[in-house]
Every structure is written in C-alpha cells, then in structure tokens.
Amino acid sequence: MKHLLSTRDLSREDATLILDTAQELLAVAERPVKKLPTLRGRTIVNLFYEDSTRTRISFEAAAKRLSADVINFSAKGSSVSKGESLKDTALTLQAMGADAVVIRHSASGAPHLLAESQWMRGAVVNAGDGTHEHPTQALLDAFTMRRHLGELDGKNIVIVGDVLHSRVARSNAYLLSTLGANVTLVSPPTLFPVGIETWPVATSYNLDASLESADAVMMLRVQNERMNASFFPSAREYSRRYGLNAQRVAKLAEHAIVMHPGPMNRGMEITADVADSDRSVIVEQVTNGVAVRMAVLYLLLSGSQTPEAIES
Amino acid sequence: MVASAPNMARQVLDATDIKRAVTRITHEILEKNRNSDDLVLIGIPTRGDELAARIAAKMSEVEGKTISFGSLDITMYRDDLRMRPARGLEPTSIPEDIDGKVVVLVDDVLMSGRTIRAALDALNDHGRPRAVQLAVLVDRGHRELPIRADFVGKNLPTSMSERVQVRLSLTDDADDSVTITGGEE
Numbered sequence: 001m002k003h004l005l006s007t008r009d010l011s012r013e014d015a016t017l018i019l020d021t022a023q024e025l026l027a028v029a030e031r032p033v034k035k036l037p038t039l040r041g042r043t044i045v046n047l048f049y050e051d052s053t054r055t056r057i058s059f060e061a062a063a064k065r066l067s068a069d070v071i072n073f074s075a076k077g078s079s080v081s082k083g084e085s086l087k088d089t090a091l092t093l094q095a096m097g098a099d100a101v102v103i104r105h106s107a108s109g110a111p112h113l114l115a116e117s118q119w120m121r122g123a124v125v126n127a128g129d130g131t132h133e134h135p136t137q138a139l140l141d142a143f144t145m146r147r148h149l150g151e152l153d154g155k156n157i158v159i160v161g162d163v164l165h166s167r168v169a170r171s172n173a174y175l176l177s178t179l180g181a182n183v184t185l186v187s188p189p190t191l192f193p194v195g196i197e198t199w200p201v202a203t204s205y206n207l208d209a210s211l212e213s214a215d216a217v218m219m220l221r222v223q224n225e226r227m228n229a230s231f232f233p234s235a236r237e238y239s240r241r242y243g244l245n246a247q248r249v250a251k252l253a254e255h256a257i258v259m260h261p262g263p264m265n266r267g268m269e270i271t272a273d274v275a276d277s278d279r280s281v282i283v284e285q286v287t288n289g290v291a292v293r294m295a296v297l298y299l300l301l302s303g304s305q306t307p308e309a310i311e312s
Numbered sequence: 313m314v315a316s317a318p319n320m321a322r323q324v325l326d327a328t329d330i331k332r333a334v335t336r337i338t339h340e341i342l343e344k345n346r347n348s349d350d351l352v353l354i355g356i357p358t359r360g361d362e363l364a365a366r367i368a369a370k371m372s373e374v375e376g377k378t379i380s381f382g383s384l385d386i387t388m389y390r391d392d393l394r395m396r397p398a399r400g401l402e403p404t405s406i407p408e409d410i411d412g413k414v415v416v417l418v419d420d421v422l423m424s425g426r427t428i429r430a431a432l433d434a435l436n437d438h439g440r441p442r443a444v445q446l447a448v449l450v451d452r453g454h455r456e457l458p459i460r461a462d463f464v465g466k467n468l469p470t471s472m473s474e475r476v477q478v479r480l481s482l483t484d485d486a487d488d489s490v491t492i493t494g495g496e497e
Contacts, residue, residue, distance in 0.1 A: 032437070
C-alpha cells in the first residue's frame with residue numbers, strides 16, 4: 001500500500017490491518033506521554049483546497065502524535081488564489097521534501113491525479129475529493145462500529161440521506177461490504193447517483209422500513225453547498241421523511257448505534273435530542289478518527305517497500 | 313565445491329528445561345528484590361508476554377499474593393522501521409501505574425539489545441519506574457548496545473548465521489522448546 005485513495009483499493013486484509021493497528025493506537029491517548037517517536041523526521045503536508053475542521057485537525061493531531069512534522073496548507077490565503085495549478089503546488093511540495101500529502105479537494109479524482117503523476121514521490125492520502133471518496137472517514141466509521149458491534153460480518157448498516165453528494169456514503173458502502181456487512185442506502189429517489197445499482201449495497205426510499213433490523217444507522221449531512229437543483233420540495237419534508245428523531249430511534253434495536261460524520265445540520269437530518277442521546281457515538285467517532293489516521297500514516301510511511309531504499 | 317549442509321534443527325531446551333528456567337528466574341528476581349509489592353513484570357510480545365505471565369504465576373504461587381504482569385509493544389519505537397515493510401502492532405497493557413515501581417522486562421531471546429533499547433524508550437512514555445531489570449529466557453550474545461540481562465534462563469553462544477527459535481505453548485500452539493537452526497560447518 002503506497003497511497004490511500006479509495007476504499008475500493010483495500011482488501012479485507014488491508015482494512016483489517018488498519019483497524020487492528022488503530023485499536024492499539026487508541027490507547028496512546030490514555031497515556032501520560034501521548035506521543036510516539038515513529039515518524040520522527042518525516043514531513044506530512046495537509047493540502048486542503050476545501051474547508052474542513054475535524055478532518056484537518058484530526059490528521060494534524062495524528063501526524064503530531066507520531067512525531068512527524070506537519071505543514072498545513074489551505075487554498076485560501078495561498079498562491080492558489082493567485083492561480084497556481086495543482087501541478088505547480090505539487091512540485092513545490094516535492095522540492096520541500098514532503099514525505100506524504102494529505103489532500104482534500106473539491107474536484108473528484110484530484111488525489112488520483114497527484115498519486116499517478118510524477119510530480120511528487122511521497123504517499124498521497126485522500127482526505128475527501130469532491131463527491132467521490134473519503135476513505136479515512138469510512139475507516140473510522142468501521143472502527144467505531146467494530147468497537148460497539150464486534151466483527152462486522154452480517155451486520156446491517158443503514159446509511160441515510162444525501163447519497164448523491166456524499167463521498168462518505170460511497171467510501172463506507174465499499175469498505176463495509178468488503179468487511180462483510182450488509183449495507184442499505186436510504187435516500188429520496190432524487191438523491192441517488194446514477195449507477196447506484198453497481199454498488200455492493202441494497203437501496204430503499206423508506207427509512208422506517210429499514211430501522212428495525214439495523215445495527216447501526218449513519219445519517220449523512222444534507223450538503224446545502226452542493227444543492228444546485230431542487231432535490232426535495234422543502235427542508236421540512238426532507239426532515240419528516242428522512243430525518244432521525246426520537247420516534248424513529250425508539251424503533252431501533254437496543255444495541256443499535258447512531259452515527260454522523262459531521263458537521264451536523266441539527267434539526268435537518270438529525271434532531272438535537274438524538275444527536276446528544278446515549279445512542280449517539282458521534283463524539284466518539286472524532287476520537288477514533290485520530291487513532292485511525294495514525295494507523296494509516298504509520299502503515300503508509302513507516303516501512304520501506306522498495307529494496308533499494310533498504311540499501312541506501 | 314561442497315554442498316551446503318542441511319539445516320538441522322538442534323533442540324537446546326525442552327519443556328522441562330524451560331519450566332526449570334522460569335522457576336529459577338522467579339526465585340532470582342525475588343532474591344534480588346526483597347519486597348515483591350513493588351514488582352511489575354512486563355513482557356515484550358510476542359513471546360515475552362507469555363513468559364512474563366508464567367513468571368508472574370509462579371511468583372504469585374511462591375509469595376502467596378497476586379503479582380501483576382503486562383505487555384509492552386515496542387514496534388513504534390524500533391530503530392529499523394525505515395528499513396523494513398510496515399508491520400502490525402502487538403497489544404500493550406500496562407497493568408498499573410508504574411511510577412516508583414520496579415519493572416522487570418521479560419523477553420524470550422536477547423541478542424543485539426536493540427529491542428530492549430526500544431522497550432526502555434517505550435517504558436519511559438508510560439511512567440518513571442524506580443528501577444528496570446531485564447529477564448530473558450535465552451541470551452545468545454552478539455550485543456550491539458551496552459545492555460545486559462539481570463536474569464538469564466540459558467546462555468547460548470551462537471554464530472550470527474544461526475537462528476534461535478523459541479516456541480511456547482500458548483503463542484505457538486506447540487510444545488515448549490528452544491531450537492537452533494542453520495549455521496555453517
């Protein structure tokens with residue numbers, strides 16, 4: 001594994017190795033010294049072309065806990081606003097000796113471009129590209145589910161909401177089915193992407209019908225910034241048919257958990273009382289995110305895969 | 313040209329020898345540390361943790377009270393991470409606050425000393441023990457760092473081309489044994 005671009009690239013063994021490694025790294029947060037010397041002297045660049053709070057902070061915390069040097073780059077206030085291309089930015093980073101680049105970009109496929117080009121040699125980690133994928137989010141979701149539900153084989157995971165614009169849904173759909181879970185996507189017909197029938201998931205337009213057998217319910221954010229057409233009549237109608245409220249939570253099995261990748265639109269896809277209830281693992285997802293990203297950075301950066309690097 | 317000799321496996325310790333060694337190490341640890349209240353046994357996976365559990369069990373039997381033990385994964389502290397493919401981690405469980413305690417590190421084979429160097433660094437991030445001692449089942453020499461063991465099950469002079477293989481019942485699902493393979497004629 002040289003890059004982490006998509007959960008479709010992960011075999012079951014790869015995914016399990018990342019989750020098992022994260023399990024051990026979670027304990028680092030409990031220790032007196034919350035730092036490991038593993039990536040000392042490595043440089044990780046957070047290249048964020050799109051706004052983000054938790055993902056960027058999470059990657060930064062993960063890199064710092066592994067003793068890597070972190071350079072944060074956000075498109076705002078950089079040469080990107082002067083019109084610098086991705087290629088030139090990548091060449092700059094290569095010249096500065098970046099060992100890994102964590103990239104978030106509004107264009108789907110930007111991380112692939114960076115990884116496949118010869119512009120830079122470091123590892124590329126996709127931190128969300130357009131409406132395509134967000135693999136570390138899916139990994140931390142799977143990690144959180146595994147902690148609450150045990151192994152995911154045969155577990156029923158319901159993912160609800162704006163599937164069309166959601167990179168989280170896509171990454172989760174592939175990862176969770178690789179791990180053996182049954183994934184059901186629930187969304188209004190207008191918010192399913194074209195080609196959904198080729199995904200390894202079941203689909204439904206009816207949230208209530210899917211709740212009883214669910215082991216975990218993941219609510220997706222309604223992405224207002226990407227809503228450039230009328231996908232549903234009104235926020236109120238969406239919220240009534242596809243929002244998670246206390247009545248719907250009452251239908252869930254006792255062990256079932258409620259998840260949300262954040263940031264939440266409280267009152268839209270999830271009501272405040274559900275988000276703050278003891279069924280909700282939303283805050284824990286953030287904690288687990290750091291451990292999962294530490295695992296990813298460790299596995300991508302620590303070893304050397306090439307024989308010539310061993311000799312040098 | 314002479315055909316290379318077949319890789320014969322020589323067994324150096326059997327299950328009884330290992331049991332005796334564990335018993336002796338247990339008594340030596342108790343002899344050196346009069347007060348067993350402060351003792352914490354910490355094994356280095358994958359086989360040191362099983363040995364630590366055995367020594368702790370034996371010690372609890374001798375002392376008539378429970379001696380705590382744990383495991384400490386040192387992967388993230390290794391000095392050769394950049395030269396080998398990334399590997400998965402082993403469990404770490406430090407049983408209690410180790411500040412002011414006497415920690416006995418337990419490993420199966422001591423050679424270069426680099427594992428123990430890493431373990432000392434790792435331990436440092438978990439607290440400040442009053443003292444750290446080292447118990448190993450086999451010391452095969454070839455030290456690359458100024459590190460020595462306080463308690464040794466068996467000193468086993470070997471050549472660099474030989475391989476020492478320790479098998480323990482829980483970890484390896486086989487009878488306890490220590491064997492040497494390889495080596496030139």
